[in-house]
Amino acid sequence: MRVVLTGAAGFIATNLIPRLLARGDEVFGVDNFFLGRRSYLERSLAHPRFHFFEFDLLKVEPLAEVFAEAKPDLVWHVAANSDISYGTAYTDFDLKGGTLVTYNVLEAMRRSGAKQLIFSSSGAVYGEPTVMPTPENYGPILPISLYAASKVACETLISAFVHNYDMRAWIFRFGNIIGPYPTHGVIYDFVKRLLEDPSQLKILGDGTQAKPYVYVEDCIEGMEFGFTNARDAVNCYNLAVPDQTSVTEIAEAVIAELGLDRRKVDVHYTGGSRGWRGDVPQVQLDTTRMTALGWKPRLSSADAVRRTIAEVVAQFRSGVIS
């Protein structure tokens, strides 16, 4: 397939690109390095079927040019501001970097005749639901961050474009995705801070915040599986694992992986039930629809966390991550 991949230098895309190239796809990647990293792209840049374009997806002209050249069979749209805290600090951040960017991608698709879109949404769309695990048809959807509000807006725009312009879309509401080549996130953060200062670790909240952590390969295989097997015009699925891991469990596992003497690390909590405003402290996503389709993750949350910590520590130590 010919694939336009937005957010090509980010965490999920860095893990996705080698898979797309290995299966024979021609990949047209776009990123502005707002959160993504040039070093992560390097291993793909030399590949003859990978083409990279550096610009901000808020700019419609270069985007139209990429679509005209690529004539994509599939648009894999993962670019967004993936850091919730920016959206709290600047109220138009997710509106522009999430919603408007997604509108631009949809409009480029409409103008160029591209018909198929995979979109990375988030379980954050549910806000603080009263039903847990939360199914896709839970409502009313009342997000508590501007990041999640933007994901809801993107989903509704996608649905409207699909129905007006004969497109098809696969929307995946992720749990927390983890694995090698992170750009940010709790594991990245804890490893980095403990390598800088092994004597202490500050944890936001009370450490009981717990989420389903999904290994990035499971996430990518889940999206591929959904794309192949879900046949509606708009397909919307939770993509997660059944178990959760707490922030304290992650901190303890990072300390152990780094080989630190636990008694010499001062772990202190800022307190309160959530890490930051807009953070959903307890997340459980109902994955019955994905499993009914035939998809099964290989790793539990506990295994994904263990494996990722080992990989991220190794990548920091070898200089792949800084």
Ligand SMILES: NC(=O)c1ccc[n+]([C@@H]2O[C@H](COP(=O)([O-])OP(=O)(O)OC[C@H]3O[C@@H](n4cnc5c(N)ncnc54)[C@H](O)[C@@H]3O)[C@@H](O)[C@H]2O)c1
């Ligand atoms: N990683 C997770 O746990 C998680 C959970 C739920 C949803 N998601 C969603 O999945 C997608 C990918 O997440 P990720 O963890 O790989 O994030 P990431 O930040 O590592 O990757 C996103 C990439 O998009 C790029 N980008 C952002 N705005 C851009 C713009 N205006 N123009 C060009 N490039 C731009 C960034 O530079 C970055 O490389 C995001 O949409 C995110 O919201 C991720």
